[in-house]
Amino acid sequence: xxxxxxxxxxxxxxxxxxxxxxxxxxxxxxxxxxxxxxxxxxxxxxxxxxxxxxxxxxxxxxxxxxxxxxxxxxxxxxxxxxxxxxxxxxxxxxxxxxxxxxxxxxxxxxxxxxxxxxxxxxxxxxxxxxxxxxxxxxxxxxxxxxxxxxxxxxxxxxxxxxxxxxxxxxxxxxxxxxxxxxxxxxxxxxxxxxxxxxxxxxxxxxxxxxxxxxxxxxxxxxxxxxxxxxxxxxxxxxxxxxxxxxxxxxxxxxxxxxxxxxxxxxxxxxxxxx
Ligand SMILES: O=C(O)c1cc(=O)[nH]c(=O)n1[C@@H]1O[C@H](COP(=O)(O)O)[C@@H](O)[C@H]1O
Numbered sequence: 001x002x003x004x005x006x007x008x009x010x011x012x013x014x015x016x017x018x019x020x021x022x023x024x025x026x027x028x029x030x031x032x033x034x035x036x037x038x039x040x041x042x043x044x045x046x047x048x049x050x051x052x053x054x055x056x057x058x059x060x061x062x063x064x065x066x067x068x069x070x071x072x073x074x075x076x077x078x079x080x081x082x083x084x085x086x087x088x089x090x091x092x093x094x095x096x097x098x099x100x101x102x103x104x105x106x107x108x109x110x111x112x113x114x115x116x117x118x119x120x121x122x123x124x125x126x127x128x129x130x131x132x133x134x135x136x137x138x139x140x141x142x143x144x145x146x147x148x149x150x151x152x153x154x155x156x157x158x159x160x161x162x163x164x165x166x167x168x169x170x171x172x173x174x175x176x177x178x179x180x181x182x183x184x185x186x187x188x189x190x191x192x193x194x195x196x197x198x199x200x201x202x203x204x205x206x207x208x209x210x211x212x213x214x215x216x217x218x219x220x221x222x223x224x225x226x227x228x229x230x231x232x233x234x235x236x237x238x239x240x241x242x243x244x245x246x247x248x249x250x251x252x253x254x255x256x257x258x259x260x261x262x263x264x265x266x267x268x269x270x271x272x273x274x
Contacts (some may be wrong), residue, residue: 003089003121003146004183005190007213010056010089011241015266018091018215019051020245021052021060021079027246031253033081037071040064043091043252046080050160051248057120059215059243061093076205077116078126089120091148092217097125097133104135111136111145121146123195123215127161130178137182137192146191146213151175152204153196163204172196173206174229189213189239198230198242208236216240220247226268237272 018090023043031046033039044060046133052058060083065076083090096106109115110122124136126149133149140147152162152172162172169177169268176194183190190212199218208214218224219242226242233240242265251257 002144002186004138004186004189004212006120006144007089007191008189009145010087011273012089014056016056016241016242016269016270017262017265018057018059018241019047019055019248019262020093020217020243021051021058022245022249023064023084024246024249026207027249027252030250035076037068037140040068041075041078042076046084046253046255047118047249047258048079048082048086050258052083052088052254052260054259054266055088057089057091057241058083059091059245061245073117080117080119084120090118091121091123091146092117093123095123095125095150097128098196099128100135103132104139107136107139111139111143113143118143119145121148121191121193123148123150125150126175126178130175140191144191146193148193148195148213148215149175149179151179151194152196152200152206154216154222154224158197170204170206172204172227176206176208176210179212180207183211187210194259198222198228198231198232203232203234208233208239212239214240215243217243217245220244221250226272229269230272233272240269240272242269254264 028035028039060079065072179192182192193213195215197218198216
């Protein structure tokens, strides 16, 4: 089953809220843990236990694990395994992108089921040119995995690059055109998604009907709301995964509070599914 099909089924079952498992140093301390590998492990696995049974998809950000070296990456491997065991898809947030031959190595690391870090999907950065991501695309197709390509990010610095215009198209628009092509014949939903922030003022004139999932980070902590999802994404809101990390993790280590927030947010966002 393709990633797009698995995601569609998971969202129908649990809702479209994506929770980021981002063990910030400050949050570890807020939870009463030391900022070390033991604290990282308790935090990350505690968050997974609280939210993963109630989410269609979780999004660990690799950097928060990498900062502890190999032992942190070992924790990330467990986060991936435990999330999947709880029935959640895993979108590993790596935002990688490089020349093609190196992209292949990244794709092998994160999408090949033989790798200990294999995930259902990854975030990728297309700013070496969309074609440099071809090894990710081929590997995703081979293993029924998915990609989320940065298009219009949630941070205020993004437009300098993403709204640059070549041949009458913004960079963001060009990325969505590539995704439209990749998803053209897919049913019920393509496996090649875009990242479009929940913090945008409007849809920037983007044609969001590219038959793929849209990851909308910036929900919660960065100010994005359900009303913003409706406003920005309009008719495509049904394909949006609103994503929040700190907004949920701040409620910990109280597992019931995190769980309730996930269930409530999924209910709120389901109303956008049409
Ligand atoms: O790809 C992402 O997930 C991402 C893209 C983007 O445009 N903005 C963005 O904030 N993110 C990630 O989404 C998460 C946001 O975290 P919170 O601001 O705590 O909800 C972090 O893991 C970011 O790295």
